[in-house]
Amino acid sequence: xxxxxxxxxxxxxxxxxxxxxxxxxxxxxxxxxxxxxxxxxxxxxxxxxxxxxxxxxxxxxxxxxxxxxxxxxxxxxxxxxxxxxxxxxxxxxxxxxxxxxxxxxxxxxxxxxxxxxxxxxxxxxxxxxxxxxxxxxxxxxxxxxxxxxxxxxxxx
Numbered sequence: 261x262x263x264x265x266x267x268x269x270x271x272x273x274x275x276x277x278x279x280x281x282x283x284x285x286x287x288x289x290x291x292x293x294x295x296x297x298x299x300x301x302x303x304x305x306x307x308x309x310x311x312x313x314x315x316x317x318x319x320x321x322x323x324x325x326x327x328x329x330x331x332x333x334x335x336x337x338x339x340x341x342x343x344x345x346x347x348x349x350x351x352x353x354x355x356x357x358x359x360x361x362x363x364x365x366x367x368x369x370x371x372x373x374x375x376x377x378x379x380x381x382x383x384x385x386x387x388x389x390x391x392x393x394x395x396x397x398x399x400x401x402x403x404x405x406x407x408x409x410x411x412x413x414x415x416x
Contacts, residue, residue: 268330275322276411279353280404282316286364287397293367294390298374298382305368312361320357324350341416349407356400363393 286308293304324347331343338344370386409415 265333268326272326275319278315279319282311283401283404298371298379301371301382302375305371308364309368320354342410342414346407346410349403352403353400356396360393360396
């Protein structure tokens, strides 16, 4: 019979890997889309929104759920500093995801409209909107790495 704690730990680790990987992949795709034609950008941004729906969103729900379950199984409480910090980071990542996903959908829509109009370059509104998404993506990446460090090293 599988050990419940080890199963939760495996799920937690895999979800974290998926979340960090999706964050990195989204950043790479955004950099490519920014330098692409509207048709290419629209296609790339459809991939980003699909990654968000299939991988990023679910992993951002699984991480705190599996973490809380492991916390309960091990008898930890909220006075454990690294756990509280990791949970706050998880909530921050969920918020960044919700805001970032809306902006990414808007970027996709701008690129799609430009492609439909047969424009040769992305309009200025794309850059303006992208400038709102970029800090959110950067913050999400930093929060992801800090949460990962907390989970591995449990510093306090």
